[in-house]
Amino acid sequence: MENSVLANSRYDRMQYKYCGKSGLMLPRISLGLWHNFGDVDDFTVATDMIKCAFDNGITHFDLANNYGPTPGSAERNFGKILKDNFAGYRDEMIISSKAGHLMWEGPYGDGSSRKSIMASIDQSLRRTGLEYFDIFYSHRYDGVTPVEETMQALIDIVKQGKALYVGLSKYPPEKAKFAYEMLKRNGVPCLINQDKYSMFVRKVEDETLGLASEYGVGFIAFSPLAQGLLTNKYLHGIPENSRAAKSSGFLKVEQVTNDKINVARLLNEIAARRGQTLAQMALAWVLKDERVTSVIVGASSVKQLEDNIHTINNLSFTFDELQVIENVLLQVNS
Numbered sequence: 001m002e003n004s005v006l007a008n009s010r011y012d013r014m015q016y017k018y019c020g021k022s023g024l025m026l027p028r029i030s031l032g033l034w035h036n037f038g039d040v041d042d043f044t045v046a047t048d049m050i051k052c053a054f055d056n057g058i059t060h061f062d063l064a065n066n067y068g069p070t071p072g073s074a075e076r077n078f079g080k081i082l083k084d085n086f087a088g089y090r091d092e093m094i095i096s097s098k099a100g101h102l103m104w105e106g107p108y109g110d111g112s113s114r115k116s117i118m119a120s121i122d123q124s125l126r127r128t129g130l131e132y133f134d135i136f137y138s139h140r141y142d143g144v145t146p147v148e149e150t151m152q153a154l155i156d157i158v159k160q161g162k163a164l165y166v167g168l169s170k171y172p173p174e175k176a177k178f179a180y181e182m183l184k185r186n187g188v189p190c191l192i193n194q195d196k197y198s199m200f201v202r203k204v205e206d207e208t209l210g211l212a213s214e215y216g217v218g219f220i221a222f223s224p225l226a227q228g229l230l231t232n233k234y235l236h237g238i239p240e241n242s243r244a245a246k247s248s249g250f251l252k253v254e255q256v257t258n259d260k261i262n263v264a265r266l267l268n269e270i271a272a273r274r275g276q277t278l279a280q281m282a283l284a285w286v287l288k289d290e291r292v293t294s295v296i297v298g299a300s301s302v303k304q305l306e307d308n309i310h311t312i313n314n315l316s317f318t319f320d321e322l323q324v325i326e327n328v329l330l331q332v333n334s
């Protein structure tokens, strides 16, 4: 990590945006710890990526109870990295975690009940060694638990000082609307909505983005590189050590389709004409929407992370570029 005397310069390397109608700014590029920070991963690389992120003005780190593998190990590793390298920097960081997916055995280790959420945040605080999370999410609407019950748990978490803000992830629009209204009525307005958004996955354009904006809620995109498909990584086959090749990766070989790779090749040519890598253009494309606060990127090396951080050097598109991209994307989104 940089010497604190140089501290200002790292913030010059990033851009920040207010999250919805809140007073909290987030970096346009945030770092997610879903993959590459677990027990199965290289701890030195993980440490170097967190240092690289922070040195380049990435203040926001996104976790969840189940990130690993093994589940919980990403939180544990992040806690260790913080303790060993970032003592004294807590007030310069926005750290989020989530509860809602399968985490431990039995009827209370999964889903969005008050019981699961309350137990889970305590476990996450213990694993990371943090006193509080900046943002705590309901990781999903589980299809059964009344949204009132889940939201009341989030409200109480803030009132108990265990989190400063709350967010929703992957909520169907009508459930999100109900949640935004209840949270606001109870004095704990929803800070942020986290959902999947990339050139390849655009469902949030239908309702989710508009609804968040209407309620003054920020939006943060996960998997903005479609887990690596929107980079130059798979243009010549599936490399060893890539997410698609790893047994612990969530990207399956059958998702690396010829259609997607052909489109990625065309996009790669457009990116080159803009003087960008495909990864940079894909991130800039998500960030161009005013309603998007930040993108959460994943990375398996410092080199990838640096590539992604340089996105902020060119976030603008001409009308013609957007048209050409739109025509190319018709081949995968139709």
Ligand SMILES: NC(=O)c1ccc[n+]([C@@H]2O[C@H](COP(=O)([O-])OP(=O)(O)OC[C@H]3O[C@@H](n4cnc5c(N)ncnc54)[C@H](OP(=O)(O)O)[C@@H]3O)[C@@H](O)[C@H]2O)c1
Residues within 6 Å of the ligand: 031, 032, 033, 034, 035, 036, 062, 063, 139, 169, 170, 194, 195, 221, 222, 223, 224, 225, 226, 227, 228, 229, 231, 232, 233, 241, 242, 243, 244, 279, 296, 297, 298, 299, 300, 301, 303, 304, 305, 307, 308
């Ligand atoms: N709320 C939710 O339910 C949810 C769900 C999923 C994710 N998330 C959050 O979103 C974060 C990001 O998700 P994600 O990891 O799927 O994001 P992503 O940015 O779409 O994909 C990251 C992967 O793409 C490859 N990559 C990244 N930068 C690259 C570059 N410059 N050049 C070549 N390849 C590059 C790497 O794959 P290789 O490993 O193959 O090198 C990397 O692991 C997660 O960590 C998590 O915090 C949330």
